Amino acid sequence: MLTLLILGKESVKSENIDVYLQPLVEKLLELWKSVRTLDVTKLGDKFLLRTICMWSLHDYLTYCYLLAAKQKAIWHALYVD
């Protein structure tokens, strides 16, 4: 499921990735608190749907962005590991 599409080749950096992720995080927080949903298999059965964000999958570059840390330091740490 695609959730965000950000325009621009070099637009996402470690300083501003949090700005772009705002709408997504808002929705994820709402989903963690629970959302009323209708289950079609049990007719008329409403339940509270909750979700959790369990994993994140990225390349190393985005991993650095998300950690909002200096790229070189992370690369170094990764090599040492």
Next chain:
Amino acid sequence: MKQEVDYETTMSSMFKEAQTPLYEGCPNSCLATILLLLNLCNTHGINNMFADEFFSLLRLDLFPKDNILPKSLYEVNTIVKWLGLNYNLIHACYNGCVLFKGELKDSKACPKCKRSRYIERSYIVPCKVLCHFPLIPRLKQMYRCPTLVDLMVWHNSNKSNDGLICYVCDSKAWKHINTTWLDFAKGPHNIRLGVAFDRVNPYANLSTNHLHGQSYSSTTICHLG
């Protein structure tokens, strides 16, 4: 809450309306026909003007007189919109300082870097746009399809018995979540998500220099069960 109720009632009334056949004796419903036609238009990159006239031609001339097909693309879009698969466009500062939503909805320049929201010599065209595809209606849709519901709760009854990891629900992270949040683990409907972030070039074989040398960054949600 009010929006939620509106959404549910509109959905159910719309489904009832859309389940009626296109005309008397037609095997397809109106909604199915609309979706098939829209899919066809989309696959072949047909422009809006053609699609608009195509729908009116079908409605007025080709189908029997008692058909209920919408007569313009606008009417088709208003029906499809209620399926909850639309997206929002959010304007952003060129340097990525802020998003123009909430309090900053009507402001014309970025409060941090003072750069204009719109491109030079324009009051309409924004510098940068963020496409946000709302997550909640999409997840709700998954519980509206009977075959998908079975797959959504599949993980609950298919855990590995022999200690081998056969699926993500046998993994360490999954078990950690189940032991940490017991309430969460109780509901088989609850969803675990994975976030992936990557860059895409939407122009497939075309040059990346297309459209002012810009490509897109995208965030994707993987649904794990």
